Amino acid sequence: MAVPRNQEVIRQWKVLHALEASRHGVTIDSLSKDLDVTTRTIRRDLAALQEAGFPLYDERDDDGRAHWRLDGQVLGGLETGFTLAELCALYLSRNMLEAVAGTPFQRDLTLAFTRLEKMLSPRMRQFLDRLPHVLAAKAGPRSRGASSSPDLVAKLLEATLHYRIAHMKYHSASSGRTKEYTIHPYRLAFALGGLYLLAYVPEYKDVRTFAVDRVSSVSLDKATFTPTTKIPDDVFGNSLGVNTGPPSHVEIAFDKRVAPYIRARVWHPSQSLRDAADGGVVLTLDVCNDLALRSWILGWSPSARVLAPAALAADIRTDLMNATAQYQV
Structure with missing residues (x-):
């Protein structure tokens, strides 16, 4: 043969x-x-x-x-x-x-x-x-738009490396508006097919995450800044997506139909597994309660059920009800 x-x-x-x-x-x-x-x-x-x-x-x-x-x-x-x-x-x-x-x-x-x-x-x-x-x-998902210009990314790198105060024009997908920001660039991070900027925004007194492909212009000041917030090496480590928020203790029960697939992967470094009496498995994670987590759970429906926290279970229930309404004739 x-x-x-x-x-x-x-x-x-x-x-x-x-x-x-x-x-x-x-x-x-x-x-x-x-x-x-x-x-x-x-x-x-x-x-x-x-x-x-x-x-x-x-x-x-x-x-x-x-x-x-x-x-x-x-x-x-x-x-x-x-x-x-x-x-x-x-x-x-x-x-x-x-x-x-x-x-x-x-x-x-x-x-x-x-x-x-x-x-x-x-x-x-x-x-x-x-x-x-x-x-x-x-290849995973990536931006559909034109990639950010090398000059723009070079300016952001310059600002990040040398603590240069920067002024940025940015289009927000959530609000649909373009706004100018004064920022202290802390870190550039590549995740899920996109480049992201983590920067302290004096106006909000907080570190925010910006998608670089939605930055239309950047200019740098000669003035520098002193970082006031420590950014971890794994900037999105608490999220299944690109969120930087605090983690929640999450427990999800999966039925026996999908249990082998859940056991076969490391979904997050914090995870732990325990067998359920019905042949299923309970997955425990310490991650952000964000859109990435909720989308991932919904992707396993109807084989997944959130056990904790109660607020996440309520969010998933609402999402499922809204999805059902989309198909009602």
Whole structure:
């Protein structure tokens, strides 16, 4: 029976990695045993990798056994600090970075990958380009509008790094109005396909979160500010979305139909699970009671029921009643 093409490509990637990881080379018998294939298959894999341009060679030991190696000097002069396998892995990660498409970082990443491609031979790239058919990534949600201009993001970075007071024109999605703000920029954060600015607003005496793609203009003062509020490294750590509010202790019961899916994921670092008598599971989280949480719970309806807090259960009940009303004839 013919071996699936995808399985062959992944096995050859494992052979390449094994050769680079070994200081003294690897025998065909050893590769055959580790990968659970015949020695004939390993010989074909080695020939395929050589044909793809990877610099493989063999040396014989005192007992006449051939040890296969990967020429470590193939990247000599590039001074990248990366091994060949690491460069190949970076090249393959292009499809994993589709999540940043449309962000201010897309152009720089495109240029970086263009430089990376030049470090690999055309035949190596041809070989590696077969792997995305095995490993795929789905991009998450991102802004539909034009990405923020590099100059605007550069100004926000300048203000954040050097504590520069800034003036910003911002369109609020909730109010539908455009307003000018004086802000003290604290942090830029990328989350859920969007770039966000956390800034102290003297007018409100509070730190607010702004979507950068809704910022139309920014100007910087020569004057600087002194941060008065500490921003945690994980700025949205209390939320399933991009909220910075305080956490609530949340308990949600899931029925046995969806319990295996709930158990299979880490939904939030604070989570804990306990089995229910009916075969379901109770998930406990310490997260913000925000739109992201309520939307996530509603996505599991009718298999989820909020046990605590009571205010969240009431919010979900209201949302379900309003949703039902949408379908009444």
